[in-house]
Amino acid sequence: MSNPKNLLYTETHEWVKQDGNVAYVGITDYAQDSLGDVVFVELPEKGADIEAGDTLGSIESVKAVSDIYSPVSGTVVEINAELEEAPELLNAAPWDTWIFAVEISNTDELAELLNASEYKAFCEDGEE
Amino acid sequence: MLNEIGVSSAEELFDVIPRELQLGRPLNLPQALSEQELLTHMNALAEKNKRPLSFLGAGAYEHHIPSVVNHILMRSEFYTSYTPYQAEISQGMLQCIFEYQTMIAQITGMDVSNASLYDGATATSEAAFMAVNVTRRNKVLVPWNVHPQTRQVLRTYCNAAGITLIELENQDGLSLQEIIEQSLDHDTAGVILQNPDFFGCIEDLQGIADIVHNNKSLLIASVEPISLALLKPPGQSGVDIAVGDGQSLGNPLSFGGPSLGFMAVKENLLRRMPGRIVGQTKDQDGRRGFVLTLQAREQHIRRQKAMSNICSNQALNALAATVYLATLGKEGFVELATLCMNKAHYAKDLICAIPGFELAFDSPFFCEFAIKCPGNAENIAQQVLQDAQILPGYYLGQEYPELSNGLLIAVTETKTRQDIELLADALAKAAVTGGDLA
Numbered sequence: 001m002s003n004p005k006n007l008l009y010t011e012t013h014e015w016v017k018q019d020g021n022v023a024y025v026g027i028t029d030y031a032q033d034s035l036g037d038v039v040f041v042e043l044p045e046k047g048a049d050i051e052a053g054d055t056l057g058s059i060e061s062v063k064a065v066s067d068i069y070s071p072v073s074g075t076v077v078e079i080n081a082e083l084e085e086a087p088e089l090l091n092a093a094p095w096d097t098w099i100f101a102v103e104i105s106n107t108d109e110l111a112e113l114l115n116a117s118e119y120k121a122f123c124e125d126g127e128e
Numbered sequence: 129m130l131n132e133i134g135v136s137s138a139e140e141l142f143d144v145i146p147r148e149l150q151l152g153r154p155l156n157l158p159q160a161l162s163e164q165e166l167l168t169h170m171n172a173l174a175e176k177n178k179r180p181l182s183f184l185g186a187g188a189y190e191h192h193i194p195s196v197v198n199h200i201l202m203r204s205e206f207y208t209s210y211t212p213y214q215a216e217i218s219q220g221m222l223q224c225i226f227e228y229q230t231m232i233a234q235i236t237g238m239d240v241s242n243a244s245l246y247d248g249a250t251a252t253s254e255a256a257f258m259a260v261n262v263t264r265r266n267k268v269l270v271p272w273n274v275h276p277q278t279r280q281v282l283r284t285y286c287n288a289a290g291i292t293l294i295e296l297e298n299q300d301g302l303s304l305q306e307i308i309e310q311s312l313d314h315d316t317a318g319v320i321l322q323n324p325d326f327f328g329c330i331e332d333l334q335g336i337a338d339i340v341h342n343n344k345s346l347l348i349a350s351v352e353p354i355s356l357a358l359l360k361p362p363g364q365s366g367v368d369i370a371v372g373d374g375q376s377l378g379n380p381l382s383f384g385g386p387s388l389g390f391m392a393v394k395e396n397l398l399r400r401m402p403g404r405i406v407g408q409t410k411d412q413d414g415r416r417g418f419v420l421t422l423q424a425r426e427q428h429i430r431r432q433k434a435m436s437n438i439c440s441n442q443a444l445n446a447l448a449a450t451v452y453l454a455t456l457g458k459e460g461f462v463e464l465a466t467l468c469m470n471k472a473h474y475a476k477d478l479i480c481a482i483p484g485f486e487l488a489f490d491s492p493f494f495c496e497f498a499i500k501c502p503g504n505a506e507n508i509a510q511q512v513l514q515d516a517q518i519l520p521g522y523y524l525g526q527e528y529p530e531l532s533n534g535l536l537i538a539v540t541e542t543k544t545r546q547d548i549e550l551l552a553d554a555l556a557k558a559a560v561t562g563g564d565l566a
Contacts, residue, residue: 040399060399065430 002120003028004095008110009119010071015095016113023072023110024098027059030123032094035061041083041090044100048076052109056100059090071113074105180513181547183475185496185538186326186522187248187275188384189376191354191464192542197378197451206447211440212406215419222418225406225443228450235356235453235461236370237363238392243404244446245438248373249278251389252320252350253285254402254436255369259318259346260291261435262400267315271296271304273325276527278350282320291317305336312339318346318369323362324355327524327536328496329489337366353377353390353449355494357465369393378452379445388442388449399425402436464541468495471548472539478552479537484559488524488534496538498524498531502559505535511558518554 003009008016013031017024032038044056055067056076078101082089089097104110114122135141142150161169182190201207205220212218212225225243232241245251256268268291270279279295286293292315296307308319319340324330333349340347346368351359354376362370375387393401399422407421425435456464472495479485484502499521501508506523513519524534539548 042399060425063429065425065433067433 003116005116007095008071008113008115009122010069010113011122012069014069014071016071016110017098018104018110021104021107022077023074023102023104025068025071025100025102026098027068027090027094028119029094031066032091035059035064035066035091037062038087038090041087041099043079043081043083044076046076046079050074050076050102052112059087068099070102072102072104072106072109074102077101077103178517180517180519181543181550182519183521183537183539183543183551184519185328186536187277187373188381188387189352189354189495189538189540190381190542191376191378191540193378193380193448193452194455196455197448200451201444201448206444209443211443212420215417219418221443222406222420224447224450225404225441226408226418227454228446229406231450231453232390233392235353235361236351236390236392237361238367238370239363239395240398240401240405241390241392242401243406243441244374244443245389245391245403246440246442247385247387247389248350248371248375249275249281249389250285250438251371251373251391252278252348253282254389254438255348255371255391256282256286256291256293256318256320257289257436258369258397258400258402259348260289262397263317263345265315265317265345266290267292267294267313268318268320269294269296269308269311269316270320271307272298272528273304273327273329274320274322274350275326278322304331305339308336309339312343312345314343316343316345318348320348320350322350323359324352324494324496327489327498328493328538329491330359330493331491333360333362333365333367341366352494354461354465354468357461358469359494363392363394368397374445374449377449379448386442386445388445390449398422400435402434402438404439404441465494467541468539471495471541471543472497472537474545475537475539475543475548475551478548479555482552482556482559485555488531495540496536498534498536500531501533501535501555503533505531505533508555508558509535511561512551512554515557516550516554518551520551520555 013028015026015028038059038061040060042057050056050070051073052070054070056070057068059066059068080099209221212221215222229241229243233239245254259268260266270282270293282293294311296311299307323333337347347366348369349362349367351362351370351372353372353374370392372390373387374390379387391401404420405422406418409417409419411417423429426439428439476497479499480487486500488498488500506525509520509523521535521537524536525532
């Protein structure tokens with residue numbers, strides 16, 4: 001799967017979809033493939049005030065537990081409760097499965113994120 | 129061997145160490161003994177041991193261990209096996225640990241147990257860490273009536289981890305619940321209780337559980353496993369993490385160890401538990417099998433973000449606990465606990481009938497109780513040991529200065545009626561001759 005062009009990306013393999021002043025965050029296909037079968041997702045608290053780079057939760061697969069970082073600062077306004085019963089959605093549909101949504105406090109931070117081709121280059125660099 | 133590797137003497141092997149740093153003389157050790165000489169020597173040492181009739185408790189309890197426990201433990205498959213990381217060749221050990229976990233969960237009334245920890249004190253400390261991790265707060269409260277050695281280990285753990293440990297002092301006229309209530313605040317991650325407490329007193333945990341939960345903190349209870357046969361299990365009293373020392377389950381006193389710590393939680397805390405967990409699963413042919421599970425949380429994978437640095441368990445001691453409980457069975461377990469409780473209450477009645485002796489605390493107890501002696505308890509205990517070869521109990525003044533006349537007495541099923549009567553007689557005599565307050 002190639003990285004959708006309408007999304008922004010982080011070096012920690014999260015994708016960001018901007019919807020007005022809310023950022024929906026998920027993990028990329030590269031991330032879910034590296035993790036393996038996801039068995040559990042630890043979600044952040046709704047209403048939490050966060051800074052870009054904060055650890056908001058974790059994704060547990062059969063072989064590892066990986067932290068999820070927030071790409072932007074703001075307040076957590078929604079969490080995807082579906083992941084409590086069906087964590088495997090992150091493997092099956094990584095681009096369609098958001099994990100949490102943040103009300104953005106500083107839209108300038110979005111400019112620091114990577115676009116699809118920059119993210120692709122970043123992943124390829126890492127593989128050398 | 130030296131010839132084979134081309135060296136003329138054992139000393140030559142140390143040539144890499146600079147001459148000026150070498151000792152330069154043989155170690156000051158006696159000459160090696162023959163096997164016969166060694167056995168004679170060790171027997172002579174062993175004969176110096178006295179085996180007084182003991183009523184010592186204070187965290188380690190004498191119980192009869194059925195012979196079958198040792199028979200199973202001494203099977204080399206258990207005795208010599210290492211960690212069951214490779215499930216294919218460790219089904220026996222994994223099944224035993226799974227059964228251990230099941231029994232611990234059952235007696236504590238919780239959803240799940242881990243595969244054991246080192247001992248009760250470290251298990252309590254791990255629980256404190258859990259509370260801090262789960263609540264993201266940094267303070268833990270522990271009252272004066274939790275075992276002094278547990279508190280000492282807690283201090284070590286919390287100090288190293290930068291967690292604030294608040295030790296609550298007893299206050300006349302206030303109940304434990306009231307004292308806790310006045311100390312709870314928005315930074316309290318958890319409250320640690322012991323039930324029965326160090327003095328043997330039984331506490332009703334539900335009231336404390338409610339105020340702790342209202343504060344969004346966790347309640348940790350260190351419990352005595354045999355007492356769980358009769359007392360309301362922590363899982364039914366609002367306890368979030370149940371811990372304790374498993375020594376009294378099929379493990380001998382062994383001069384203080386080795387032992388095992390147990391930890392059991394409700395399902396919502398399952399992923400926050402440190403240590404190993406064995407799970408039940410199916411192989412590709414649909415047959416039941418056992419594996420180590422949830423390993424992704426452990427130190428060897430999660431590193432500095434792991435729940436804890438522990439990545440071991442006390443397999444052989446836990447196996448002893450499992451065989452012990454299986455041998456007793458549900459009915460035997462209750463019968464055993466009842467025997468201990470009845471004998472302890474008989475002892476209390478006899479002792480408190482002696483002029484000058486009285487119960488130290490007005491509280492129900494299981495098989496251990498504290499009494500006030502008519503004089504310094506350490507001196508009285510010494511006298512009893514000298515005159516009657518009985519260890520009457522733990523001298524409380526060594527940890528609680530205000531209880532210099534206090535003695536903590538434990539009575540288990542190993543004590544007969546005659547033993548108890550001998551104790552009472554000896555205490556009565558010692559009170560007359562040896563009890564001057566120091």
